Amino acid sequence: AAARTLWGPSCPPRRLGWRGTTGRLLVRSVTGASNRLPNPNSGKYRDTVLLPQTSFPMKLLGRQQPDTELEIQQKCGFSELYSWQRERKVKTEFCLHDGPPYANGDAHVGHALNKILKDIANRYHMMKGSKIHFVPGWDCHGLPIEIKVLSELGEKAQSLSAVEIREKARSFAKAAAEKQKSAFTRWGIMADWDNCYYTFDKKYEANQLRIFYEMYEKGLVYRAYKPVFWSPSSRTALAEAELEYNPEHISRSVYVKFPVSRPSPVLAPLLDGSSTVSVLVWTTQPWTIPANQAVCYMLDAKYAVVKCANSGDVYILAADKVTSVASALETKFEVISTFLGADLENGTCTHPIFPDKVSPLLPASHVTVAKGTGLVHTAPAHGMEDYSVASQHSLSMDCLVNEDGIFTDGAGPELQNKAVLEEGTDVVIKMLQAAKNLLKEEKLVHSYPYDWRTKKPVVIRASKQWFVNIADIKPTAKELLKKVKFIPGSALNAMVEMMDRRPYWCISRQRAWGVPIPVFLHKTKDEVLINSQTIEHIIKLVEQHGSDIWWTLPTEQLLPKEVFSQVGGPDALEYVPGQDILDIWFDSGTSWSHVLPGTDQRADLYLEGKDQLGGWFQSSLLTSVAARKKAPYKTVMVHGFTLGEKGEKMSKSLGNAVNPDVVVNGGQDESKEPPYGADVLRWWVAESNVLTEVTIGPSALNAARDDINKLRNTLRFLLGNLSGFNPETDSIPTKDMYVLDQYMLHLLQGFANKITESYKQYDxxxxxRLLQAFYTRELSNFYFSVVKDRLYCESEDDPKRRSCQTALVEILDVIVRSFAPILPHLAEEVFQHIPYAKEPRSVFRTGWINTSSIWKKPGLEEAVESACAMRDSFLGSIPGKNAAEYQVVIVIEPGLLFEIMEMLQTQETSSTSQLNELMMASQTTLLSQEPRERTADATELTGTFLINLEGGDIREESSYKVIVMPATKEKCPRCWKYTAESSDALCPRCAEVAGGK
Structure with missing residues (x-):
């Protein structure tokens, strides 16, 4: 009785929740089972066998793949999908804010990884019923574009005005954005392509200026003379995010003496009347020595006075560094005395190049004994820490290096006009030698910051720049980040660490292609003019004409009339427009204010590469927190970079760069670079572990294509076997379906839930992986091989066959929807081939996976899996042989397991029962006691099966015996089972089915 309630209509509601054996899922091998089917082209019964019929191709060869995709995009309205879904009356909205790619070249494989990930997320949320807000954008300003334009013009570039440079840069950026846009649409990216945002849009620029002023008014933006990373090759300041570190950089490091001119009161007696005493310093940047203003020490550290064995000179250095420095200088030091750093207070040294200059000895917290001598040469114009020491002690911060990285006249006649990183370094070292203050020079290979675009070294130099005071924003920003979900979770710490390492954000650049910093500078005084009147006036002009006005209009038109008359009028105007532009990270970092919808202006998701933890994720957060004290995103997902097949960096010079256009459309030699189509690219993205680095190359692409072809095979089987089936009239109610078919619906629901959860987590x-496991293990290897006989050899409208087709309809629908966000072209192609669709519908316009709660019947697992345990015993005993050549006797003692098997086979012996179908034998006999007789060639197999129902309330372990014997009957010429009385006669089932044909 317990068994009969497993799937029957009388099953009481609580029993629907029966739990099967604790989640075991067998890998149902079909070893030994024959997949051979009647050859449709042989024998007189070929027309009576219902073989699959579909025009859906098993493979798309060569150019067929990209051509079919283009056709599908056209036919299924890919370009109208975004506007269609925006017009739906739905309650929820999903907003993914597109971080703007840089408009300076063709679409590359990194773009593919990023845009496809975003598209999969968007398509899933759209199918789930949300309205998608996804406005693509481009970062169009900045140095890389300007450099590219100027390098293309060669010598002519020298004579161009700022307006001409801007014109050329704009058309270059426009063309690059258009090229990228056509690649993105070809990959099937669904977006608001008619309303993209560009950082050179008039309204975008005006918005940005509004935020700049909001921050300025709050005291978060200020102008100061500070050391910043400076690129001589680009002639502009750079932010930390625009640097890359070259680990192979070679510096000429030097050990230098700073003669003590006045020892501190505590130190004087310790020096024992030594005539020449010097403090020792070590630096990797000798070119900064002319700008030296002090030597810094540690207050609490122990220092030593030592005598050099080679020269007899007396030096001062950290006690912990005596041995290592003596070894580096290839000498020995004799320690005369030791003292604390605090004892150096009020001492002074002579500058090692300019003897008339004094360098005081000063305490500083940044000095360590990790490298060097424990005493640090301090040049406030060329170091961030040096600058803070200078601020505390009112030292000069004059910079002796110009925008081109060349010494100015202030550095003296020997150094002026010399490049600091080249000849200038050489001359400084010669000057130290001449002054007898150079102890040693050696080459040092170390990590050094380079300009990310020109790939040339940068210097640190002080200049007048605009800064964002991030110290005031950081505490709130960090607090708000705690409420943001990070994928992976470790990205949160990485972002906070990067923010902590950033002392200030330099937002000014000395170039022409960008949004001007809207201030006026006094001609003679160190004053700037900016207020709400000037800003509102400029914003209006920019909204109407764009930011070119800063370079094209005279100052009297850039200033509002009342302000213009207050600052000197036409005859004695004291102000000129400043020439700095805003950092492009400020440009893109304000995109939230221009693009995000509603009053909340917060995106559900930001999704970019890991470099953006220090870039766009951070600049967006800082500007948003500064302007309105909230984060612009709820979730941040971070992906890795794309690498070559062996994990090596991709570059054109190495010849391993993968061009996504060649992946999709094929190269010149298609035998080497075949056209894979966009879906292969999309599958590669989806299956990769995108949270780490992602490798791509021919083997990854071939594997992706093979995976899709296997999936196509499954889909072709489903479509082919639904030919002639109309779900509206031919479906069988779930309760009346074959147990195996009901079991597949039960598994299908579990599969659908896991798929939905994985999309929800962006996994x-x-x-x-779930999809592949389901269509290979549950479908191809198990279900399809079992039901082929029923589908092909029963009569077309037999309820047994219709039961299977009812399940196939649901399986097809769930499978296609489960991969649709990843493979949109294939999903729509399948929908074009559904035989019972009156007119093809779009998978994306008909919602997400739909399953029914009545499919969930965990108790069915006991029925099918107990039969499968016996089936596996049988098939395992005939490896490589055709299961249909055998008959099986199953012996089970009376009890629950026997009752369950009886539900699958009501007669004692059958060749058409549900149990026999699962066994795939020619016939199965079910007995509750040992048979009276058996043949000599029989094989006996034994096993046990534990039935576990109602959460363990019903537990019964039963033993079973499977007796395998060769079939005694002849092979039926129609179904090929050994169930016919003679070789030229049909078996009873086939005789009945074919009788009327």
Missing amino acids: FGKVV
């Missing part, structure tokens, strides 16, 4: 790799 697209898991979606792919």
Whole structure:
């Protein structure tokens, strides 16, 4: 009785929740089972066998793949999908804010990784019923574009005005954005392509200026003379995010003597009347020595006075560094005395190049004994820490290096006009030698900051720049980040660490292609003019004409009339427009204010590469927190970079760069670079572990294509076997379906839930793994091989066959929707081939996976899996042989397991029962006691099966015996089972089915 309630209509509601054996899922091998089917082209019964019929191709070869995709994009309205879904009356909105790619070249494989990930997320949320807000954008200003334009013009570039440079840069950026846009649409990216945002849009620029002023008014933006990273090759200041570190950089490091001119009162007696005493310093940047203003020490550290064995000179250095420095200088030091750093207070040294200059000895917290001598040469114009020492002690911060990285006249006649990183370094070292203050020079290979675009070294130099005071924003920003979900979770700490390492954010650049910093500078005094009147006036002008006005209009038109008359009028105007532009990270970092919808202006998701933890994620957060004290995003997802097949960096010079256009459309030699189409690219993205680095190359692409072809095979089987089936009239109610078919619906619901959860977590790799496991293990290897006989050999409208087709309809629908966000072209192609669709519908316009709660019947697992345990015993005993050549006797003692098997086979012996179908034998006999007789060639197999129902309330372990014997009947010429009385006669089932044909 317990068994009969497993799936029957009388099953009481609580029993629907029966739990099967604790989640075991067998890998149902079909070893030994024959997949052979009647050859449709042989024998007189070929027309009576219902073989699959579909025009859906098993493979798309060569150019067929990209051509079919283009056709599908056209036919299924890919370009109208975004506007269609925006017009739906739905309650929820999903907003993914597109971080703007840089408009300076063709679309590359990194773009593919990023845009496809975003598209998969968007398509899933759209199918789930949300309205998608996804406005693509481009970062169009900045140095890389300007450099590219100027390098293309060669010598002509020298004579161009700022307006001409801007004109050329704008058309270059426009063309690059258009090229990228056509690549993105070809990959099937669904977006608001008619309303993209560009950082050179008039309204965008005006918005940005508004935020700049809001921050300025709050005291978060200020102008100061500070050391910043400076790129001589680009002639502009750079922010930390625009640097890359070259670990192979070679510096000429030097050990230098600073003669003590006045020892501190505590130190004087210790020096024992030594005539020449010098403090020792070590630096990797000798070119900064002319700008030296002090030597810094540690207050609490121990220092030593030592005598050099080679020269007899007396030096001062950290006690912990005596041995290592003596070894580096290839000498020995004799320690005369030791003292605390605090004892150096009020001492002074002579500058090692300019003897008339004094360098005081000063305490500083940044000095360590990790490298060097424990005493640090301090040049306030060329170091961030040096600058803070200078601020505390009112030292000069004059910079002796100009925008081109060349010494100015202030550095003296020997150094002026010499490049600091080249000849200038050489001359400084010669000057130290001449002054007898150079102890040693050696080459040092170390990590050094380079300009990310020109790939040339930068220097640190002080200049007048605009800064964002991030110290005031950081505490709130960090607090708000705690409420943001990070994928992976470790990205949060990485972002906070990067923010902590950033002392200030330099937002001014000395170039022409960008949004001007809207201030006026006094001609003679160190004053700036900016207020609400000037800003509102400029914003209006920019909204109407764009930011070119800063370079094209005279100052009297850039200033509002009342302000213009207050600052000197036409005859004695005291102000000129400043020439700095805003950092492009400020440009893109304000995109939230221009693009995000509603009053809240917060995106559900920001999704970019890991470099943006120090870039766009951070500049967006800082500007948003500064302007309105909230984060612009609820979730941040971070992906890795794309690498070559062996994990090596991709570059054109190495010849391993993968061009996504060649992946999609093929190269010149298609035998080496075949056209894979966009779906292969999308599958590669989805199945990769995108949270780490992602490798791509021919083997990854071939594997992706093979995976899709296997999936196509499954889909073709489903479509082919639904030919002639109309779900509206031919479906079988779930309760009346074959147990195996009901069991597949039960598994299908579990599969659908896991798929949905994986999409929800943005774990697209898991979606792919679940899908592959389901269509290979549950479908191809198990279900399809079992039901082929029923589908092909029963009569067309037999309820047994219709039961299977009812399940196939649901399986097809769930499978296609489960991969649709990843493979939109294939999903729509399948929908074009559904035989019972009156007119093809779009998978994306018909919602997400739909399953029914009545499919969930965990008790069915007991029925099917107990039969499968016996089936596995049988098939395991005939490896490589055709299961249909055998008959099986199953012996089970009376009890629950026997009752369950009886539900699958009501007669004692059958060749058409549900149990026999699962066994795939020619016939199965079910007995509750040992048979009276058996043949000599029989094989006996034994096993046990634990039935576990109602959460363990019903537990019964039963033993079973499977007796395998060769079939005694002849092979039926129609179904090929050994169930016919003679070789030229049909078996009873086939005789009945074919009788009327």
